[in-house]
Amino acid sequence: MDSIVGHQQQIRILNAAIEHNRVAHAYLFDGPDGIGKKLVAQIFARNFLCESANGCGLCASCSQMAAHTHPDFFTLEPDGTAIKIDQIRALQPQLVLRSFAGRGKVCLIDSAELMTHEAANALLKTLEEPTAGTLIILISSRPDSLLSTIRSRCQRVRFNRLPSRELARHLEKALTISAAEAKVLAAVADGSFEKALGQHQDLYLKKRAGLIQSLSALSPTSSIQTFELAQALKAEKDTIDEILNLFDVFFRDLLLVQHGQAEDQLINQDLLPLIQQQSRQLSTPQVMDKLEAVARARRYLSRNVNLHLTLDHMLMQIAHA
């Protein structure tokens, strides 16, 4: 388990459970996306199934786990956009049978909140009293959308976001980027590896500064700039959510500076002069209005409103706020 970044306390609890033979039959791992919940779950499963109960990596069970061929290890993932009742029904007879290697069976359900209502209900009885030696691990970033009857049957293990300092240190090593860049990337990614290492890296590292510069240059008197920026953003259709997040984050920085927060709380630390200048020019209600404009745009986009119109509208509101 040493290869996992962070989550030391959670790992300690899980290992202690295996050691003292107090492994519950159902766990719910919850915490933000992309911080390593599934990784911890897989390693927990490996240790649970391991012949010497410590994830030796040498026994037959461990090598089967490493090769993803373990007969007692099942993973359920969303089929399309949801985990369907047929998947749960297919799983149930598997879990009733005795384990192949004799140590027990493990079922890992990823993105458990995506279970359909029927699927979740079908799981209830199994989750409450599975056959002896069965371990079911639910993983969810939005545990509040699970049925309360599901939550009540599981032992919860909370995973926290990685502190950005720790994430930055690892990013610096993994991506061979400068310390300053790593710091910004870690802050923007909000403690999530998936975000930091994902496909939007380029956006966060290279395009961010330019976007924010042009955003802060908008003025109520010249609409040409506004429409040009909208045009430019329209081209970035696939990453528009992330771009809106960046805008949010920038306005939040302004708010923080206005209320005298320390620099290291800021996310766009490399743009400090711009942030300071802007925060002097704008009042708090103005920044609030701008944030509201972004929030509204996000709401419209989630309802399939025309992208171009939404962007025009949002930028005009930001310029005039």
Add this chain to the structure above:
Amino acid sequence: MSYLVLARKWRPQLFDDLVGQEHVSQTLKNAITTDRVHHAFLFTGARGVGKTSAARIFAKALNCQQGVTTTPCGTCSSCVEITSGQGIDVLEIDGASHNGVDDIRELRDAVRYLPSQGRYKIIIIDEVHMLSNSAFNALLKTLEEPPAHVKFIFATTEPHKIPVTILSRCQRFDFRKIGIAAVQARLRYIAGEEEITISDIGLAAIARHGGGSMRDALSAFDQVIACCGNEVADEPVQQILGQVSSQLLLDTLAAIVERDPPKLLRLVAQIDDLGHSFRQFCHQLVALVRGLVILKVIAQPGELLDVSEGELAELRRLAEPRPLDEFQRILAFLLKTEAELATSSFSRLTMEVALVKLATLPTGIDVATLIQRLERLEKKLLARVDYSAPAAVAPPVVSEGHGAAPAAVSTSHGADLPPEPPPLPEEPEEKKPDAQPAEEQSAGSWAGLVAFVRNRQRPRISSLLEQASLLTLELPLLRIAMPAKFFGLADSEMQQNLQGLAAEYFSVPVTIEMIKGAHGEAQPPSLHEERERQETDRQRKLRENALEHPLVKSALEIFGGTVEKVTPIDKGFV
């Protein structure tokens, strides 16, 4: 033997073990002792309050080899089989995965056979709300009159999803949420049996975390034990349960009340560093603001508030300086934020923005104060009409509290119309409650009505009215003659609109009669005609005045010309 979680290990095995459901266990026991056991039961209630356990205990009680009893022995083969879920006569069915009509058909076939060992064949269908509609219907006849050896027990958390036809065939038992004290007592008992040392404060925190569900509480207890081992200290409990410390919450609340955004932002950073979920934080904050609201309403909240003495004193101090309204506003805002946090992609930002907004909101004024102010203003206005010039503007006032039609307040909207008798100033209605509205209804009121209609942005109706002539105006009757060429335009819709507007203007219901005016008949002139006449009068006067002007006279003399046309330069000037 693999480990059993506490909730399973300590599943109640006797009616007396069922905590907090005495009303259910007593009824079931009485049914057994008096030999009046129904054939179908429905157990409903929130998660983890003992529905499935009660169903199993009841099954054991009915099938125990010691005879039908309120205290199943737990040692006979029947009891043991039911406890381990292997009995042949007790079928425990997962209603959610076997929810089709075919599953029910199979079941119907199975219940026809007599039980193999026990007295009864007992069918327990758990999560019964997930049965399909046709499955429910397939069950109806069997459920109404099952064979004498069959008992049905349904358990569900969602009774509203069950068809009424099923509900009416069952005896229904509603399981209550379990009180915190009862949960805590049970936890204490289990802790003793499991040889775990934990203080009452820690147990209370766990019990509260369960929210009335025994299984939730036991799952949390398991989690705490998994983390701390057999010696549980107080501090880690709150941390493991993910609860924000009450001091942080009180600080946040104080910063909101004292309007201190920088402090709020620092607190948010602190909470983030501690790794709390902002949703949980917001949730607890809402609970605390609820406390403030309660304190504002009830001096001695007693059991309504579940807080320690120190916290209560602090809450009282915070509640003191602000009105109830403000706390309700904070509460509403935080509730909205809590919902937003569920979908937010960057919860820290959402929380920060929400708190800064709360701390910078302008203080609100409650509606009652606003209405009082408005009433004062109204009185002042009415009083001014008394003394000021007749032209003073007073819009029609509809004051509340006067059931009778208030007298119409004359208006000077007609001021831009040709000269007319100035409207009489209206006495404040309080002084003249019996004033007959009719006495002010001179011709001026007709012009006033037309002006009122025009001011209401109804140009079409008002221009039609200008062409019409007034025949009689004896409220509530209003007779109007409409020239033949416009009569077609005055359709029923227009009449209806006019009726509404007139009722509003005169403040009494008005009946409007519209007749077609023919040419040549003697009719009072319409407003339009009158204005035209006055206009020509004015033209004539203007011409006379101009011709008499010494400058014009001498010009005529010098040049020997004639006056062709007189045009006013500025209408308002002459």
